[in-house]
Amino acid sequence: MNINLIKFEILEELYKHKKITAVAEALKLKQPTITFHLKAMEKEFGVKLFEAKSGKLILTDAGEALYHYASKINALAKESFRVVKEYDLKNGSIKIGASYIPATYLLPRILFDYTEKNPKLSISLKVNTSPLVLNMLQKHEIDIGVISCEPFELPNIISHPLLEEEMVIFFSTKHPLASEEHISSELIEKNSFILHGEKSSTRSITLKWFENSGIKVNRKIELNSLESIKHMVLQGRHISLISKLAIQQEVNDGNLTYREIPSLGNLITKRNIYYAINKDRLNSSILTNFIESLTHSI
Numbered sequence: 001m002n003i004n005l006i007k008f009e010i011l012e013e014l015y016k017h018k019k020i021t022a023v024a025e026a027l028k029l030k031q032p033t034i035t036f037h038l039k040a041m042e043k044e045f046g047v048k049l050f051e052a053k054s055g056k057l058i059l060t061d062a063g064e065a066l067y068h069y070a071s072k073i074n075a076l077a078k079e080s081f082r083v084v085k086e087y088d089l090k091n092g093s094i095k096i097g098a099s100y101i102p103a104t105y106l107l108p109r110i111l112f113d114y115t116e117k118n119p120k121l122s123i124s125l126k127v128n129t130s131p132l133v134l135n136m137l138q139k140h141e142i143d144i145g146v147i148s149c150e151p152f153e154l155p156n157i158i159s160h161p162l163l164e165e166e167m168v169i170f171f172s173t174k175h176p177l178a179s180e181e182h183i184s185s186e187l188i189e190k191n192s193f194i195l196h197g198e199k200s201s202t203r204s205i206t207l208k209w210f211e212n213s214g215i216k217v218n219r220k221i222e223l224n225s226l227e228s229i230k231h232m233v234l235q236g237r238h239i240s241l242i243s244k245l246a247i248q249q250e251v252n253d254g255n256l257t258y259r260e261i262p263s264l265g266n267l268i269t270k271r272n273i274y275y276a277i278n279k280d281r282l283n284s285s286i287l288t289n290f291i292e293s294l295t296h297s298i
Contacts, residue, residue, distance in 0.1 A: 005077055007037050008070035011049075011059075014038070015067050018056040041066075075140035082143065083284050092286045093122035097133040097142040099149070099201070100226050101165070102273050105245045107146060110297045114290065121286065129199040137278050143287055145276040146294070148243065149201040159276040162298050166244045166270050167205060168258040174236035183259040185215050193217040194232055194240040197224025205271065206241045209261060230256075 006027075013023040020038075024031045038057075042049050049063035059067055085092050098107055103125060111123060126136065130147040134154060137145045148165055169188070171177050177187060196203040210217065221238065223229050226246060232238050234255060241261065250256035275294060277283070283291075 005074065007041050008074050010034055010037050011041070011063070011067055011070045012074055014050070014057060015059055015071075018058060020057060071139070079140045079143075079281060083282050092284070093124070094144070094286060094290055095142040096123065096125045096144055096146065097136045098125060098127055098146040099130040099133055100127060101148040101243050101245055102146045103127040104226075105243075105248075106273065106298075110294060113297065114293050117293075129197075130201050131199060134276065137276055140278060140281065143277070143281065144291070146273065147276065148271060148273045150205065150271050156279050157276050158279045159274040160295075161272040161274050162295065163273050164270055165273055167202070167241055167261060168244050169239060169261055170233060170242050170247055170256055170258040171239040172234055172236040173254060173257050175239065177239065177259070178257050180259070183262050185213050185262050188215055188239070188262070189217055191217075192219040192221065192238045194229050194238050195220055195222045196226070196229065196240075197222065200224070201271070202241060202243070209241070213262070 009027060010023055010029075013026045014020075017023055017026065020031055020034050023029075024034050027034075038050060045062070045066070047062045048060050049066060050057050051060055052058075082093055082095070096107070104127075107125065111125070115121065115123060126133075126142060128136070130149040133142070133145045133147050134152070134157060136142045137157060138154065146162070152159070169183055177183060177191065180187065195206060209215070221232070223232065226242070229240050229242070230247065230250065233240055234250070242258075244258065247256050247258065251258065275291065277287075277291075281287075
């Protein structure tokens with residue numbers, strides 16, 4: 001059997017695009033080359049891997065099974081190239097995935113200091129929700145994840161807490177609640193509450209808090225952008241739950257204020273920011289050096 005990486009790359013792109021023209025464009029190859037490799041794969045495996053449906057080329061069940069492994073092999077091949085390159089301390093690269101809070105309020109200063117000391121290193125940062133960052137880590141699409149979330153356990157993922165993060169109820173200094181020393185569940189129910197987006201770990205914490213406290217909020221707004229939530233709250237009519245890290249500047253400027261979450265104390269008012277790596281990934285000197293810099297900078 002003569003299976004090479006280009007065939008698996010073609011299979012992965014076909015799964016995404018379902019058209020030979022799009023695969024050829026994505027891989028910068030000619031269409032006859034794509035067709036040749038697709039036919040060669042079916043011949044080598046001896047089963048039908050693709051079928052035409054409504055102008056698209058769809059993977060069969062056997063093709064789907066092969067794709068499952070091909071995507072992993074492709075990711076590992078790309079990762080192996082990055083890892084080997086990382087032994088060149090001057091010209092290596094690190095791919096980081098981070099959720100919004102650490103990406104916005106923690107990593108910029110750390111990455112600035114790190115790149116000042118290592119100016120020839122290439123660093124890319126992808127910002128997404130914590131679940132999607134962990135998914136990228138499991139698929140070997142990134143080298144390290146920095147996420148803000150509740151404790152978790154996942155196969156092949158090793159995580160280490162970097163710092164504790166406190167969740168608070170926040171509102172404008174112009175809001176009537178700003179005159180209250182303590183915020184009760186009853187006061188929460190009387191106000192317009194902004195929920196975070198569906199895939200947000202903050203939303204998950206908020207809904208658990210509502211359920212465990214018996215809070216029934218009748219006026220809810222849902223926004224999937226943390227900055228949008230902050231801007232809405234700044235108008236003085238709404239409240240929401242947020243990490244204290246995300247509002248330090250506005251609190252210092254006197255525009256926002258916050259109170260402790262009522263009813264459940266520390267049960268859900270604190271979470272951690274973690275760094276996480278795939279345990280199947282070989283830790284190169286560059287990644288090890290970056291992790292040391294990350295942990296010492298907190």
